[in-house]
Amino acid sequence: MSAILWTIIIIATLGLVLAVVLYLVAERFKVEEDPRIDEIEKVMPGANCGGCGFAGCRAFADTAVKAPNLDANYCPVGGNEVMKKVAAILGYEVQEKAPEIAVVRCNGNCEARPRINEYDGYASCRVKAALYSGDTACSFGCLGCGDCVNACQFGAISMDPATGLPVVDQEKCTACGACAKACPKNIIEIRPKGPRGMRLWVSCMNKDKGPAAKKACANACIGCSICFNTCTHGAIVFENNLAYIDPAKCKLCRECEAMCPTGAIHATGFPKPLDKDAVKARIRERNTKAAEAKKAAEAAAEPQKKEEE
Amino acid sequence: MSNRTFSIGGVHPADNKISRECKIETLPIPETVYIHLGQHIGAPAKPVVAVGDKVKVGQVLAEPGGFVSAYIHSSVSGTVKSIAPRADLAGNPQMCIEIAVEGDEWLEGIDTSDTVITDFPDEASVCLEKIKAAGIVGLGGATFPTHVKLSPPPGKKCDMLIINGCECEPYLTSDFRTLLEKGEQVAIGTAILKHILGVDKATIAIEDNKPEAIKHMKEVLANLRKVSTRFAGICVMSLMKKYPEGGEKQLIDAVMHRQVASGGLPIDVGAVIQNVATALAVYDAVQKNKPIVDNSVTVTGECFPRQANLLVRVGTPLRFIIDYLGGVPENAVKVISGGPMMGRAIANLDAATLKGTSALLFLTREQTVRGKESNCIRCGKCAEACPMGLEPFLLNRLSRAGGMLDALEANAVQDCIECGCCLYSCPANIPLLDVIRQSKVQVMGIMRARAAAATAAKK
Numbered sequence: 175m176s177a178i179l180w181t182i183i184i185i186a187t188l189g190l191v192l193a194v195v196l197y198l199v200a201e202r203f204k205v206e207e208d209p210r211i212d213e214i215e216k217v218m219p220g221a222n223c224g225g226c227g228f229a230g231c232r233a234f235a236d237t238a239v240k241a242p243n244l245d246a247n248y249c250p251v252g253g254n255e256v257m258k259k260v261a262a263i264l265g266y267e268v269q270e271k272a273p274e275i276a277v278v279r280c281n282g283n284c285e286a287r288p289r290i291n292e293y294d295g296y297a298s299c300r301v302k303a304a305l306y307s308g309d310t311a312c313s314f315g316c317l318g319c320g321d322c323v324n325a326c327q328f329g330a331i332s333m334d335p336a337t338g339l340p341v342v343d344q345e346k347c348t349a350c351g352a353c354a355k356a357c358p359k360n361i362i363e364i365r366p367k368g369p370r371g372m373r374l375w376v377s378c379m380n381k382d383k384g385p386a387a388k389k390a391c392a393n394a395c396i397g398c399s400i401c402f403n404t405c406t407h408g409a410i411v412f413e414n415n416l417a418y419i420d421p422a423k424c425k426l427c428r429e430c431e432a433m434c435p436t437g438a439i440h441a442t443g444f445p446k447p448l449d450k451d452a453v454k455a456r457i458r459e460r461n462t463k464a465a466e467a468k469k470a471a472e473a474a475a476e477p478q479k480k481e482e483e
Numbered sequence: 484m485s486n487r488t489f490s491i492g493g494v495h496p497a498d499n500k501i502s503r504e505c506k507i508e509t510l511p512i513p514e515t516v517y518i519h520l521g522q523h524i525g526a527p528a529k530p531v532v533a534v535g536d537k538v539k540v541g542q543v544l545a546e547p548g549g550f551v552s553a554y555i556h557s558s559v560s561g562t563v564k565s566i567a568p569r570a571d572l573a574g575n576p577q578m579c580i581e582i583a584v585e586g587d588e589w590l591e592g593i594d595t596s597d598t599v600i601t602d603f604p605d606e607a608s609v610c611l612e613k614i615k616a617a618g619i620v621g622l623g624g625a626t627f628p629t630h631v632k633l634s635p636p637p638g639k640k641c642d643m644l645i646i647n648g649c650e651c652e653p654y655l656t657s658d659f660r661t662l663l664e665k666g667e668q669v670a671i672g673t674a675i676l677k678h679i680l681g682v683d684k685a686t687i688a689i690e691d692n693k694p695e696a697i698k699h700m701k702e703v704l705a706n707l708r709k710v711s712t713r714f715a716g717i718c719v720m721s722l723m724k725k726y727p728e729g730g731e732k733q734l735i736d737a738v739m740h741r742q743v744a745s746g747g748l749p750i751d752v753g754a755v756i757q758n759v760a761t762a763l764a765v766y767d768a769v770q771k772n773k774p775i776v777d778n779s780v781t782v783t784g785e786c787f788p789r790q791a792n793l794l795v796r797v798g799t800p801l802r803f804i805i806d807y808l809g810g811v812p813e814n815a816v817k818v819i820s821g822g823p824m825m826g827r828a829i830a831n832l833d834a835a836t837l838k839g840t841s842a843l844l845f846l847t848r849e850q851t852v853r854g855k856e857s858n859c860i861r862c863g864k865c866a867e868a869c870p871m872g873l874e875p876f877l878l879n880r881l882s883r884a885g886g887m888l889d890a891l892e893a894n895a896v897q898d899c900i901e902c903g904c905c906l907y908s909c910p911a912n913i914p915l916l917d918v919i920r921q922s923k924v925q926v927m928g929i930m931r932a933r934a935a936a937a938t939a940a941k942k
Binding site for chain 1: 570573574575576816827828830831851852853914917918920921924
């Protein structure tokens with residue numbers, strides 16, 4: 175009996191002495207840390223995805239506390255809601271950002287883009303891209319091995335077996351950009367979600383000249399520049415035989431989508447399906463009116479010129 | 484007698500040199516050739532001809548685009564049709580000069596006869612200039628400009644020239660046939676290279692699965708030594724057959740018993756290595772004023788009915804070569820440019836040959852099928868096989884974990900020579916080389932960026 179008693183007494187005393195020592199050491203070597211770091215970390219999503227550009231949520235909090243403002247710190251996963259909380263803790267102003275989403279810029283499905291060879295190597299887009307241009311005649315499009323799917327921590331992207339292309343789940347995507355970084359062909363772009371989820375984009379990255387692009391894929395952007403000439407908002411950037419819609423300037427009129435001869439311009443989130451004929455008629459009317467107005471102006475200018483002479 | 488070989492790693496794949504008895508025959512000239520501007524390691528060449536120009540065989544089409552770069556010559560006579568991007572062997576667009584062939588008119592001053600000229604100029608600089616002007620690049624596969632390799636940096640001294648006649652890749656026979664049929668020219672080319680480098684010793688290294696070539700070269704050298712003292716110091720060495728003996732660092736180890744340090748070059752241990760085909764090209768350039776306009780290509784494979792070693796003009800479309808030999812066999816599923824160990828599958832048969840194209844290999848589905856990948860059992864076979872002394876199983880794990888570039892560099896992923904011994908020996912069918920090659924590219928990119936930043940900081 176006394177053996178048990180002695181054991182308890184010795185261990186209890188030892189524990190007490192060590193506790194005091196630990197307390198004193200902790201006090202002596204205390205590292206001062208901003209308590210706001212912990213607070214911020216608590217309101218962060220905690221996915222440690224790296225979408226903000228920092229190593230994880232704590233690294234984000236650490237830099238946010240030290241930074242003079244929140245311009246360099248934005249959590250794409252938490253979005254504006256989380257950023258409001260972070261700003262409240264730090265007493266900073268937060269600039270609200272439009273929510274973003276990953277968009278796949280390739281529509282080379284199995285029918286449109288025939289396979290001209292067969293890949294039997296290691297199933298990784300990066301490995302495949304280093305070996306050759308891909309199993310279709312398009313050297314810019316999706317390779318279909320699913321590196322983006324593996325990169326996504328939120329289960330928001332999956333390969334569609336029917337098309338062989340990745341599909342982004344709008345609800346789950348946090349726009350962290352991991353898929354865009356993983357893609358060796360850079361076909362995934364992080365774009366603004368758009369008002370009520372309405373957005374337009376060119377679903378192609380092919381920079382070949384028209385005939386070559388069309389031969390490789392029926393859905394390719396052939397660089398015809400019809401969209402560029404149609405757009406009245408200057409939202410279309412045209413470079414290297416490829417159109418790009420600038421989301422900052424796009425007014426979502428869908429005229430480019432109606433005019434695109436290959437259907438390379440995609441839209442989503444719109445309440446009504448596009449009435450192509452109506453839009454085309456509208457554009458024709460506008461063009462004839464503009465031509466008439468131009469003629470009238472010229473006609474009006476001519477007598478003046480004569481008078482001047 | 485046990486022959487020399489390299490000390491660590493290596494594998495013994497089946498020889499399969501089924502085209503070894505086929506003499507080198509000259510392929511007819513196609514109607515159109517496509518000459519790539521990037522046929523060598525380094526900066527692509529800059530074109531000096533315009534669309535519509537008439538060119539002759541051997542005329543300069545493009546000038547070097549930088550220090551490490553080479554001249555490119557027309558391999559045919561005809562009219563330049565276009566200078567535009569065209570899909571290469573891997574299907575990626577590359578700048579190409581398209582020439583429509585008209586006759587076969589050679590540039591004046593090029594000796595096209597078969598007479599062997601043994602006497603070569605005394606001044607090393609004259610020889611070197613001729614080599615540079617002929618656009619000679621390493622024809623063993625790396626296509627590194629030869630004139631750069633023959634000008635060792637100041638302070639480095641060359642002790643031995645090694646002519647690489649190993650041809651350790653299975654199936655390939657073009658170097659073997661070159662040694663048998665043009666042994667004299669190769670020996671004279673070797674003497675020229677030896678003279679330029681100013682070394683006393685040169686070794687023609689041949690694996691012991693080619694006894695005819697070893698015997699022939701010994702006879703050729705014995706005869707040449709009677710003609711001139713310039714051929715003294717060149718010997719033939721028989722090496723034990725083991726893959727990848729033809730790798731630069733492995734060959735130095737086998738021949739000289741010296742090891743090149745990680746990140747080092749052969750010249751650091753006093754060696755310069757040139758391929759047999761390069762030695763022949765050097766002979767042609769110095770003795771005959773003939774630039775690289777053709778090279779020998781092995782066309783082979785068990786399923787291919789007509790084995791051949793062909794002398795092909797640079798820029799010949801692959802389809803032309805294959806059609807000449809009877810077309811693609813029905814049961815062939817893969818065509819490889821180069822040997823089965825290091826060659827790359829060709830994605831585009833409309834592409835044209837390059838200076839460095841050494842073989843077209845046809846494989847059937849049974850030959851190309853990959854086993855199902857299973858887990859690594861840490862048997863260490865890959866580490867045993869690696870001729871660079873790396874640990875492929877570890878590099879594989881680090882690569883797949885992602886973001887472990889520091890650890891990969893510490894484990895010398897940048898030393899990988901991509902020989903494929905690890906993948907060949909893995910019982911679990913893990914695609915070790917595919918994975919490791921990726922991280923090697925990333926690590927080397929970082930190392931280059933760091934070196935560039937260091938030189939910028941010095942300035």
